[in-house]
Amino acid sequence: MYLINLANGISMRATIITVCLLGVLYNPVRTQIPDNYEKLLEKIFDTNSTLNSIFDTKSTEPEQESNLDSQVRICGLNKECVPRILCNKDGTVKIYGQDLINLRMDNGSPCTYLELCCDVSSKLQQPKAEDVPQRNACGYRNSNGISFKITGAKNNESEFAEFPWIVAIFTKSANKKDYKCGGSILAPNVVLTAAHCVWNLQSASLMVRAGEWDFETTLEPFLHQDARVSEIIRHEDFSLSTIFNDIALVILKTPLTWAPNVQPICLPDAHTTFDNKRCFASGWGQDKFGRNGIYQHILKKIELPIVPHATCQAQLRRTRLSRFFQLDKSFICAGGELGKDTCKGDGGSPLSCPDPNNPGRYLQAGVVSWGVECGVENVPGVYANVAYLRDWIIEKLMTRGIDTKFFTP
Known part of the structure; x- marks a missing residue:
């Protein structure tokens, strides 16, 4: 029997999974799906309670939110707290990380870490972005x-816009947006994610x-961009029973x-291999597995090695997956370093x-799918x-007339 952790924030309780996932992945015999299958999945995976309201936002409508705080905060004589990008005497945008921001420093200023105490005379209404x-x-x-570089990072925080292809996927409910999982931009109207993230969703x-x-x-x-979804295309051969x-x-x-x-990621050719290369996983998921895990509000990044297929299968066989486990070709593995891994809530995010x-360019080698634990050595x-x-x-x-040039290196 297999005990796995789907990485999109689905909470798998051991007492239930032992029964539910009996023979998962290696057992080719499919059992008959009960009539109440969807309700059973909802109960087992606790999809309505685990991630709800973790990242509550102001409106259910996709909109461009202003990046200017509506309340002016005075920080000195003729000085105001303004976004860093709007406080520059020469009126240009700083793009090479000239400003160093310490995420952990509290200097007593009323300004947030993304603001400067700026002379009113130097405040720009709109930044110039020629550079x-x-x-x-x-x-x-x-x-x-872009515009600044962070210091004092202790939770693997990424730089702002370091991975401009990553997106957050939300489910909309009454008065809030609930974070579901991650994804990556392939084209202006196309996002790639994990099938298990959007399973049974409209x-x-x-x-x-x-x-x-x-x-x-x-x-x-720079502002984020929100967009509604017109279609979800799941792989026809995906199943929660195998996760292939x-x-x-x-x-x-x-x-x-x-x-x-906001930029796309490139896709690799069908025969590209990344064995033993070091790659980046990114997402807003938990910092560790289990109830003590904390979701990240700043996008995190983790550098991980790609583990060859045979090595990965051998290492996973030494876990509770058992010596009979077979790693399908539709999977690729990364990590196995102590304390470094994607985790719950990172599902669908790019590798x-x-x-x-x-x-100098990056290809998407993987989509965060599942794991036995988070950050365990040799797993x-x-x-x-x-x-x-x-x-x-x-x-x-191509059947939908979408050009592949956007993600072709």
Whole structure:
């Protein structure tokens, strides 16, 4: 019997999973699905309580929220707290991380860490962005951030816009948006995520947010973008009983607008391998497995090695998955380093690797899928294998007339 942790915030209780997932993954015999299957899944995975209201936002309507605080805060004589990007005497945007921000420092200022105490005479109404790089090409990581660079990071926080392709997927309820899982931008109207993240969900119930960084503020240098969903395309061979082919495409009603913090990721060729390469996983999920895990409000990043398929299978066989476990070809593994892993809430988020032919660009090697634990030595996390599933992605997009140029290096 297998005990696994789906990484999209689904809470698997051991006492229930032992019964529910008997023979999961390695048992080819399918049992008959009971009539109350959907309700049973909801009860087992606790989908209505685990993640609800973790990241509460102001409105259920997709909208551009102002990045200016409505309340002026005075911080000195003729000085106000303003977003850093609006306090620059030469009127240009600082894009190379000139400003160092300490996330943990409390200097007694009324200004938040994303603001400066600025002379009123130096306050800009709108920043000039002539120098902001507009590559309009996939896979470029902003390793030093945009406009500022953080210091004092203790929870693997990413730089602002470091991974401009990552999105947050929400389910909409009465008066709030509930964080569901992560995803990645392939085209202005296409997001790639895990099938288990959008299992049994309707497109009308979802909203995608691109360009987000810190869920607890709207003072980032560039605004996030919200979009409703028109269609969810799940891999036909995905099943919660095996988790094979854990991939889905989310089609947006309105296209995203390219910006420094909103850009696509490149997809690898079908035969690309990343064995032993070091790659980045990113997301807003928990910092550790179990009830003591804390969700992150600032996008985190973790550098992980890609574990070869045979090695991963051997390591997973030494866990409670048992010596009979077989790792399907639709999976790729990464991690196995102590204290470093994706975890609950990271499901659907991208695993991004340097392009072997151009290390300055990044390819999406995987989609966060599942794991036995989080951050246990010699126990890798498991991801959907994007190279293996690339042909399915291309087929689904081409039949809908969506150009593949956006994610082609």
